[in-house]
Amino acid sequence: MFEVFVDAESFFRFRLKSPDGIVIAVSTPFEDKSGVVAGIAAARECAGMGLVTDLCPAAGARDPATIALPSTVPQGALPHGAAPRACDERRNASDGFRTRAKELRRAATAPRWTGAA
Template sequence: MAGTFELFVDADARFRFRLRAPDGAVLAVSKAFMDKPAAVAGITAVREYAGMGLISDLCPAGPAPEPAAPRPRPASTPVPAVDRRVHDNDLRIRARALRRPSHGAGAVGVS
C-alpha cells in the first residue's frame, strides 16, 4: 500500500507536506513553501524522483553503531488508524489489468 502526502500549514504560516507510511509513521517532512501551488509542485517532484532515486551512502566507513532499543509507547497515546484509501494510479492499473484479454490476439505471449 502506498503512503499518503499530507499538506499543512506550519507554525510560521508556511505550507509544508509530510509523507506518512501506511501505518501512520512520518517518513519525511518537506521544506517550507510560500504558497500552496509551490507545495503541490514539491509533492509532484517527490513522486517523480523518489521512485527511481539513487542511494548515496554518506555514512563513515567502519563498524555500524549499535541500534537503539525501541522506546515503549505511553499507554495514553492512541495508536494511529491505518489509512485504507487506494491511490488513483493504483485503481487505474488494476482496471487496465482487468480489461486486458486473457486469451486471443491481445493476450500477453500470444501472437
C-alpha cells in the first residue's frame, strides 16, 4: 500500500507499506501532489518490471542451514522454521513462484478504482 503524506519540511512524499503495516520504503521529496502520483506510478512500473542484480560472490556459497542471521535482523523476521537462503539457491519450478509472479503482475497492471474522482 502506498501512503501520501507531507513531511516536516512541507514537501509531499509517499511511503510503501507491507500488508502488516511495516514501512518498506520512503520516497524522495516532491513539490506537489501530481509529482507524488507520478512517483508512485514510476515505482509501480519499476518494481513490477525491475531487473534483479545478483551481487553475491561467485564462489563459496554456503549451506543455508548453517548461515547465521546478522545481529541487525530480528529472529522473528523469518517465518517459523525458515532458514535464510543462500544467494545461489534457486527456487524449483514446482513451487509455483513464476505462476504467482505472473498473477501479481497482472493484478498490478489492471485498472484500479479508488472511488475518488
